[in-house]
Amino acid sequence: MLEDAGRVRLVDVPDPVIEQPGDALVRVSLAAVCGSDLWPFRGQEAFTPGDRMGHEWIGVVEEVGADVTRIRPRDLVLAPFAFSDGSCRQCRDGLFTSCPNGGFWGGRHDGGQAEAVRVPFADGTLVPVRTDADAELLRRLLPLTDVMATGAHAAVLADVRPGSAVVVLGDGAVGLCAALAARRARAGRIFLVGRHPERSDLARRMGATDILAADDPATIGFIQDETKGGVRSVAECAGTQSALDLATELVRPGGIIGSVGVPNGVDRVDLYRLFRHNIALRAGVTPARRYLEPLLAETLAGQLDASPVVSAEMSLEDVATAYRAMDTRQAIKIAIRP
Amino acid sequence: MLEDAGRVRLVDVPDPVIEQPGDALVRVSLAAVCGSDLWPFRGQEAFTPGDRMGHEWIGVVEEVGADVTRIRPRDLVLAPFAFSDGSCRQCRDGLFTSCPNGGFWGGRHDGGQAEAVRVPFADGTLVPVRTDADAELLRRLLPLTDVMATGAHAAVLADVRPGSAVVVLGDGAVGLCAALAARRARAGRIFLVGRHPERSDLARRMGATDILAADDPATIGFIQDETKGGVRSVAECAGTQSALDLATELVRPGGIIGSVGVPNGVDRVDLYRLFRHNIALRAGVTPARRYLEPLLAETLAGQLDASPVVSAEMSLEDVATAYRAMDTRQAIKIAIRP
Structure with missing residues (x-):
């Protein structure tokens, strides 16, 4: 739980129980700390002291309520970062994150950085893996629940097309996954603009063809020259004002900014530039549930491996250390083993 | 020309001449005053005293430069509100308003509220009508050059689909044309939200099924109830902060705001709401040239009549009166006969 800004603490709570006939109880196999967990941790986002934490997790079903039919005990399941009916x-429209009965893990609900989670609407929410998984496969599956789904959503929002040039803004786990998603969508050139030069090798492995520094004044000119005036698709994976401003500069007339970073302190949109050049702004929280089945199938088939964004693994006892390591950028993403 | 804020004056200027081999000289048959002409007229938009005025016009070609092949003398032509190479x-991508060699009529260029206009890139810019036109047909053709093309663009940006419910914000000429465009796209229900109850009959004639007052606090609730939570497509045809705010309230999760009003004093976008519910914002100046051929074909076939938005006609001598009548909302759009 988040005790106070900067203080995450492991506490014993009663085991969750089935409360509704649609619930499932799931024992967590592997969870992760997300970049967005750092915002309340840093006090940059509102929270209530005692909030439970963790929305990236996979686990094994222990028990299901009377109405649950698709999900069975002993199923290994993927949990999208939001539940939905x-x-x-x-x-039905695939917009699971706008479900009026849905919600996000953590806060008042059980969090994934824990031993067990009560899952409302288990049939609607969980995706069974239906195969045995070793530790390596668990690490490949874990990113699908949030960052890889979000990377895929960024590529969809930005309408990445085969052979096209794409700019990805952000070299956090989501940006790296967006590069992978752009490669999966067969983009011809993938410019990754970030702030961590030490992630270059990893970025190339994830699909980036050009690694550029966000704070290098030559970056904008380089991309504009190489693409003769900007790219059609920008995947904005940071959620900051500077990333949105950069996106607006790098997108070409008629292009699309797909924005998946949670807007954090973003209060300016250069609407006149968007208007003047028919640039679409498509911002959206990822309806992760929509992406789980195809990403799972590709992962099981060995065609997709998002596990390189998981840079370390720690036990649940060390969760406070994990937050500090993420906060100081010593790790991209840390997996938490209960 | 615009002499000063609030002062439009007819002045004699030398007849334009062919300057470039791609030019055409066109004698204006009919022009119009546009709602957007009122912004510099009111001093709400920057202008240079002496700016020529008028970007909605049709005319007959008098002379063409040596390189012009598609357009011939004596052709009746439609001029989109922007020229392009x-x-x-x-x-080539249909984004004519982002042509680096293009521009808009008026200002330093010849304006359409005049006797004659020099047209750069005549082959790229003008669309020949290729039929004789009486006064009635001229009135039907005139709106295609701007407001009807813009209405069509609003329906495209908002992705209006057959049978769907659409909200059109604004009951000016563009809003009325957007209603017509939504009907043409076979929308099932068209809510027109405006500020001029006296335009209700006209709005119905243009395709609106429900006419609502922008300043009536019941309007939002009515539309949300009737559509079970908002519409997928909002055509924002005012360009004001209040219209964009209203669009953001009336669009449903996963929906699209198509915004064609020139942003005037708009500096806030509720990015968090767009993000939270995957709402796309597609703002864009109309690449009118893209729409002229299909709109012309439908008009000539008698399937489309946007002329009801032309509420009066005056001679060029009375252009100052026309501006005052538009400014005081006594007329929706006034045609100017040279």
Whole structure:
């Protein structure tokens, strides 16, 4: 739980129980700390002391409620970072994060950085893996629940097309996954603009063809020259004002900014430039549930491996250390073993 | 020309001449005053005293330069509100308003509220009508050059689909044309939200199924109830902060705001709401040239009539009166006969 800004603490709580007939109880196999967990941790986002933490996790079902039919005990399941009823208009439209009965893990709900989680609407929310998984496969599956789904969403929002040039803004786990998603969408050239030059090798492994520094004044000119005036697709994976401003400069007339970073202190949009050049702004929290089945199938087939963004693994006892390591950028993403 | 804020004056200037081999000289048959002409007129937009005025016009070609092949003398032609070279990447992509060699009528260029206009890139810019036109047909053709093309662009940006519910914000000429465009795209229900109840009959004629007052606090609730939570497509045709705010409230999760009003004093976008519900914002000046051929074909076939938005006609001598009548909302759009 988040005790106070800068203080995450492991506490014993009663085991969750089935409360509704649609619930499942899931024992967590592997969880992770997300970049967005750092915002309340840093006090940059509102939280209530005692909030439970962790929205990236996979686990094994222990028990299901009377109405649950798709999910069975002993299933290894992927949990998208939001739960949803699976039956409302928004869910039927694939917009699971706008489900009026849905919500996010953590806070008042159980968090994934824990031993067990009560999952509402288990049939609508969870995706069973239906195969045995060793530690290596668990590490490949874990990123699908959030950062890889979000990278895929960025590529969809930015409408990445085969052979096209793409700019990815951000070299955190989401940006790296967006590069992988752009490669999966067969982009011809993938410019990754970030702040961590030490991640270059990893970025190349994830699909980036050009690694550029966000704070290098030559970056904008380089991309504009190489692409003769900017790219059609920008995947904005930081959620900051400077990233949105950069996106607006690097997108070409008629292009699209796909923005998946949670807007944090972003209060200016250069609407006149968007208007003047018919540039679409498509910002959106990832309806992760929509992406889990295809990403799972590709991962099981050995065609997709997002595990390189998991840079370390720690036990649940060391969760406070994990937050500090993420906060100081010593790690991209730390997996938490309960 | 615009002499000063609030002062439009007819002045004699030398007849334009062919300057470049791609030019055409066109004698204006009919022009119009546009709502956007009122902004510099009111001093709400920068202008240079002496700016020529008028970007909505049609005319008959008098003379063409040596390189002009598609356009011939005596052709009746439609002039989109921007000229463009027709050959650059942007023009090939249909994004004529982002042509690096293009520009808008008026200001330093000849304006359409005049007797004659020099047209750069005549082959790329002008669309020949290729039929005789009486006064009635001229009135039907005139709106295609701007407001009807812009209405069509709003429906495209907002991705209006057959059978769907659409909100159009604004009951000026563009909003009315957007209603017509939504009907043309076979929308099932068209909510027009405006500020001029006296335009209700006209709005219905243009395709609106429900006419609502922007300043009525019940309007939002009515639309949300009737559409079970908002519409997928909002065509924002005012360019004001209040219209954008209203669009953000009336669009449903996963929906699209298509914004064609020139942003005037708009400096806030509720990016968090867009992000939270995957709402796309597609703002764009209309590449009118893209729409002229299909709109012309439908008009000539008698399937499309945007002329009801032309509420009066005056002679060029009375252009100052026309501005005052538009400014005081006594007229929706006034045609100017040279």
